[in-house]
Amino acid sequence: MNFIYFFFLLCILPLYPQNIVLDKNSRCEIVIPEKPSKAEEYASNILSKYLKLTVNCEISIKKEGEKVEGIAIYIGKTKKVDVKEKIDEDGFIIDFPDKKSIVIYGGSDWGTTFGVYDFCERYIGIRWLFPGEIGEYIPKKEKIIIPLKKIKEEPYFISRLLSGRELFWIPVWEKEINDAQIWCNRLRMHGRINFHHNLLRLFPPSKYSKTNPDFFPIRIGERYLPPNDNAHGWQPCFSNEETIKEAIKNICEYFNLKPFENSYSLGVNDSSGYCECEKCLEKVKGENFLGLKNYSEIYYEWCNKVVEGVLKSYPDKYFGLLAYSEVIEPPGFKLNPHIIPFITNERLKWIDEEEAKRDKELTKKWKKFSKNIGWYDYIYGKPTGHYIIPRVWFSKMAEYLKFAYENNVKYYYAESYPDVLWREGPKLYITLKLLWNPYIDVEKTLDEWYKCAVGEKSAPYLKKYFEFWEEYWTKRIINSNWFKLYKSNQYLMFTIPDYIEVLRREDLVYCEDLLKKIIENTETEIERKRAEFFYKGFEKIKEEITPIFRWYILKEDIKKKVKKENLIFKNTFDTEKEKWSFWQRDYSKATSGYDLEEGYNSKGSIFINAENSAKSPLCFVKIYPCEVGKIYHFSGYYKSENLDEKCKINLGVNYLDEDKKIIMGLSKRSSCGEINKKEWAYLEMFFDVPQYEVQPKYLQLLLIVEGTNKGIVWFDDISFSEIETIE
Numbered sequence: 166m167n168f169i170y171f172f173f174l175l176c177i178l179p180l181y182p183q184n185i186v187l188d189k190n191s192r193c194e195i196v197i198p199e200k201p202s203k204a205e206e207y208a209s210n211i212l213s214k215y216l217k218l219t220v221n222c223e224i225s226i227k228k229e230g231e232k233v234e235g236i237a238i239y240i241g242k243t244k245k246v247d248v249k250e251k252i253d254e255d256g257f258i259i260d261f262p263d264k265k266s267i268v269i270y271g272g273s274d275w276g277t278t279f280g281v282y283d284f285c286e287r288y289i290g291i292r293w294l295f296p297g298e299i300g301e302y303i304p305k306k307e308k309i310i311i312p313l314k315k316i317k318e319e320p321y322f323i324s325r326l327l328s329g330r331e332l333f334w335i336p337v338w339e340k341e342i343n344d345a346q347i348w349c350n351r352l353r354m355h356g357r358i359n360f361h362h363n364l365l366r367l368f369p370p371s372k373y374s375k376t377n378p379d380f381f382p383i384r385i386g387e388r389y390l391p392p393n394d395n396a397h398g399w400q401p402c403f404s405n406e407e408t409i410k411e412a413i414k415n416i417c418e419y420f421n422l423k424p425f426e427n428s429y430s431l432g433v434n435d436s437s438g439y440c441e442c443e444k445c446l447e448k449v450k451g452e453n454f455l456g457l458k459n460y461s462e463i464y465y466e467w468c469n470k471v472v473e474g475v476l477k478s479y480p481d482k483y484f485g486l487l488a489y490s491e492v493i494e495p496p497g498f499k500l501n502p503h504i505i506p507f508i509t510n511e512r513l514k515w516i517d518e519e520e521a522k523r524d525k526e527l528t529k530k531w532k533k534f535s536k537n538i539g540w541y542d543y544i545y546g547k548p549t550g551h552y553i554i555p556r557v558w559f560s561k562m563a564e565y566l567k568f569a570y571e572n573n574v575k576y577y578y579a580e581s582y583p584d585v586l587w588r589e590g591p592k593l594y595i596t597l598k599l600l601w602n603p604y605i606d607v608e609k610t611l612d613e614w615y616k617c618a619v620g621e622k623s624a625p626y627l628k629k630y631f632e633f634w635e636e637y638w639t640k641r642i643i644n645s646n647w648f649k650l651y652k653s654n655q656y657l658m659f660t661i662p663d664y665i666e667v668l669r670r671e672d673l674v675y676c677e678d679l680l681k682k683i684i685e686n687t688e689t690e691i692e693r694k695r696a697e698f699f700y701k702g703f704e705k706i707k708e709e710i711t712p713i714f715r716w717y718i719l720k721e722d723i724k725k726k727v728k729k730e731n732l733i734f735k736n737t738f739d740t741e742k743e744k745w746s747f748w749q750r751d752y753s754k755a756t757s758g759y760d761l762e763e764g765y766n767s768k769g770s771i772f773i774n775a776e777n778s779a780k781s782p783l784c785f786v787k788i789y790p791c792e793v794g795k796i797y798h799f800s801g802y803y804k805s806e807n808l809d810e811k812c813k814i815n816l817g818v819n820y821l822d823e824d825k826k827i828i829m830g831l832s833k834r835s836s837c838g839e840i841n842k843k844e845w846a847y848l849e850m851f852f853d854v855p856q857y858e859v860q861p862k863y864l865q866l867l868l869i870v871e872g873t874n875k876g877i878v879w880f881d882d883i884s885f886s887e888i889e890t891i892e
Contacts, residue, residue: 185236185267188308191222192235198243199229204274205241207338208281212238215285218303239268241277246270255279255355256319259287267311272319278338279353283318292617293351294594295587296331296344299694302617318601321570324539325600326356327581327593329546345583352597358576360485360507360539363430367412368401369394380408382440385754385777389438397435398751403460403467404444413474420479428483429475431468431504437779438752439491453494454523455655456780456809456874465496465504472501485576487541488531490655495534505576506531507539511656512565513558516639520652525568532573539576540569543656544596547584551659553709553830554668555589555634559607562596566603586702590631591615619696622686627699630679633672641667650837653811661832662713670714677703712855713831729889730798733789736883738769745771745785745868745883753781765802765845765881772879773870775808784817785868785880788825791854791861799866800849801883805840808876814838816848817867820857828859834869845881851888 187193193216195209213224227233229243239245245268252258254273257280261267269284271277285291288311292302326334331345334356341347370391373380380401382389391399401408416429439445439460448463472484488495488506500506508531514520531538544562545551569577577600583593591614598605611631615624642648647663657664680700687693736743738759747757755778763770773783791797799816816835820828835850854861866885870878 183313185261185264185311185313186308187216187220187222187236187311189221191220193222193224194233194235194237195224195226196233196237196239196243196245197226197228198241201228201241202274202338204278204336204338208269208278209240211278212240212281212284215289215291215303216309219289219291219306220309235265237266239266239270240281241270241274243268243270250317252276252317253319253323255323255353255357256317257283259284259316261313261315264313274336274338275355278350282351282353283316287316292614293348294591294614294618294695296348298344299691299698300344300348300587320353320601321603322566322575322577322600324357324576324578325354325597326578327354327544327596328578329580329582331585332581332583349597352594353601354597356578357427358483358485358505358539359426359428359430360487360505360541360576360578361430361432362397362435362487363432364401365391365394365397365399365434367415367431368408370396377407377411379405380411382438383442383445384438384752385441389752396751397438399438400433400440400460400464402440402442402445403463404440404442404448409467409470409474412471416471416475417478420475420482427481428485431471431484431486432507433464433487433489433492436750436752437490437781453491454527455490455493455653456811456872457491457493458779459494460491461494461496464492465498465500468504469498469501472503476501476503485539489541493655494527495531498534500535502536504535505537505539506535507541507576507578508574509541509655511543511654512540513544513556513561513638513657514652515561515565516558516643517648517652521565524565525572528569528572528574535573537576538572538574539578540574542577542579544579544581544592545659546582546589546592551582551830552664553662553706553713554637554665555592555631555706556638557589557592557631557635558639559592559595559611559631559635561639563599563603563605563607566599570603584702584705586698586705588699588702588706590618590627590699618692619683619699620686620688620692622688623683623692623696626679626682626686627696630676630683630699633676633679637668637672646836650813660829661834662830663834665710665713668714673707673710677707709830709858712857730886731889733885733887735885737767738764738771738881739767740769745787747773748784748786749778750781753778753783755783757783757785760879763804763879763881765804770804770879770881771868772877774877775812775870775873776875778874780809780872780874782869782871784870787866788821789864789866789885791820791864793854793856793860796851796853796888797864798849798851798884798886798888799835800847801868802845802847802881803838803868803878804843804845804881805838805878806843806876808840808870808878809873810840812840812873812876813869813871814840814848814878815869816850817869818850818852819865819867820854820861821863821865822859823862825863827865828857828861831855831857831861841876 197205197209209226252272255275257271257276269280271280290304294300333342333346337350371394374390450459453459483503485505489509615627645667651658684696687696741759756774760770760772815837818833820831833852838848868880
């Protein structure tokens with residue numbers, strides 16, 4: 166009997182449909198709740214749009230209660246959904262209650278919308294390659310085959326947020342702002358925790374400098390009152406118990422006014438400025454690995470007390486913050502589990518084994534003291550003065566995000582700032598895919614992106630193009646002076662374009678040839694449009710890089726071509742009248758002046774004493790008018806003693822516009838001088854004034870000391886000349 170039953174099953178199983186098939190002859194109903202949310206309505210329209218564009222089947226959108234015919238796709242919280250399992254608010258389920266029904270629902274409106282996007286990718290084959298209609302890959306199909314197999318997905322990283330001029334994270338169903346916002350939503354970006362610089366909003370100076378001036382820091386023996394409510398460079402006095410009470414009161418009022426907010430940021434203000442009163446300094450534990458005063462003990466103790474107070478009234482709220490600069494290291498005690506520290510560092514630096522090891526150790530150290538961890542990263546593209554050339558590191562990114570997930574990091578934020586011409590291709594696509602699931606096959610995902618973008622014949626050339634830039638940023642750049650100079654910073658110095666010092670003209674020729682082959686081998690109109698879009702981005706790269714590239718050629722060659730040097734000024738500092746202006750950040754309390762005794766050829770020099778500078782940049786400054794096309798020589802002597810090991814001494818120039826504002830992306834620096842040599846040494850730099858998108862009108866000449874909180878540097882015999890060269 167059992168044998169007969171088994172044989173019967175084998176016969177009829179092939180007749181039972183294992184798939185749902187949609188084609189142009191199919192009738193498909195999309196069903197939403199009787200009273201749908203904005204997100205459910207939005208998601209249903211998205212699904213309808215792409216089904217029509219792909220197989221052109223007959224589709225209508227109905228509300229529950231209306232008659233349904235044909236294959237029905239239920240979206241959101243319909244009665245068809247029988248929710249028995251817990252699911253994250255960004256997670257979703259695609260299930261098949263019967264052979265003619267599909268349900269797509271999520272843990273929230275976000276999850277439901279993401280479920281529809283997944284359906285479009287998984288079954289229809291849609292790919293959102295980059296923002297805008299041109300970035301949509303929409304295959305034409307005779308039919309769509311949907312296996313009757315339940316899908317459940319949740320993000321590996323709870324919060325996934327990239328920032329930039331166009332990357333808004335307002336829900337698209339509330340308002341479609343621009344193509345970049347729409348694209349990010351399609352790639353399931355969703356920032357779910359507040360964590361950024363925020364203490365200036367918790368204690369607005371316009372109010373508290375009058376009512377509670379003791380909330381503000383003591384610096385160099387004096388109370389510092391911030392000039393306005395937008396000023397950074399200060400922190401509240403964390404040893405003042407009244408700041409804890411006031412913070413609890415203010416945050417509770419915030420949640421009372423905004424009950425739907427799930428979190429509040431306790432992020433320190435930017436640019437340091439910590440309190441130096443006796444009580445605060447008692448809990449400062451020397452210096453952290455960045456060489457900054459370690460305020461972690463007192464700050465995180467303050468955070469724990471504030472959070473414990475707020476949770477009494479609002480037990481389900483969370484508190485993001487920045488593990489940054491003076492508070493980058495964990496304290497010696499556990500944080501409240503509702504606190505989420507974002508460890509701030511640039512992870513491209515993982516190309517250096519020492520930097521990778523340090524970041525891994527820091528993350529593992531935080532893991533011991535915090536239940537939840539976030540990472541704050543810098544993956545800059547090209548907004549204004551940031552990186553001109555494509556900056557990609559797909560495999561290294563996959564490596565460190567996998568490590569992050571396996572070590573308690575569930576929240577991720579990056580300053581990304583993509584260029585409007587999307588010159589970095591699949592970088593942010595891969596980033597967001599990895600944040601959803603760090604175990605994806607990156608090579609396979611990239612190959613698919615290239616093929617969808619420009620077609621099968623052109624894809625190998627597009628792959629080679631981005632492989633070149635990945636090799637540049639993971640292998641070649643590590644040997645540059647620029648990387649060696651700035652790798653110990655929290656982020657690499659994007660405003661100084663010395664990152665192109667290891668780029669060659671033949672590299673640009675190679676890249677341009679690849680892009681031309683991509684265009685030549687495209688087979689459809691949309692593939693050609695995308696190929697031409699990439700080429701347009703490269704043309705912009707060439708335009709922007711030409712004046713800077715010229716500098717590196719000039720730098721190597723100029724000494725051989727000097728015909729005449731016309732001195733503009735020379736400061737020997739024989740008298741105090743030859744002073745330069747001095748600049749430092751608001752919280753820095755270094756000193757500068759004129760030294761009657763020290764001098765290079767004769768007595769008299771200017772000096773910077775770095776004591777109390779918080780290792781911030783210290784600069785003597787002089788502004789001089791300039792002309793496009795002119796070549797200049799800037800030089801001088803320096804002497805130093807008792808500086809920190811990581812101190813940098815160099816000359817620099819910033820280019821200024823007609824309003825004397827810095828033109829981002831053109832700044833130059835000389836090589837660094839050797840420190841703590843007690844005899845005078847020479848520094849020089851040659852540079853020209855390039856024709857640029859914003860025309861330089863002035864030069865800001867700089868004598869720079871940074872990265873030390875002690876010691877003295879003297880400068881003397883500073884010369885500035887215009888150079889005539891041999892043609």
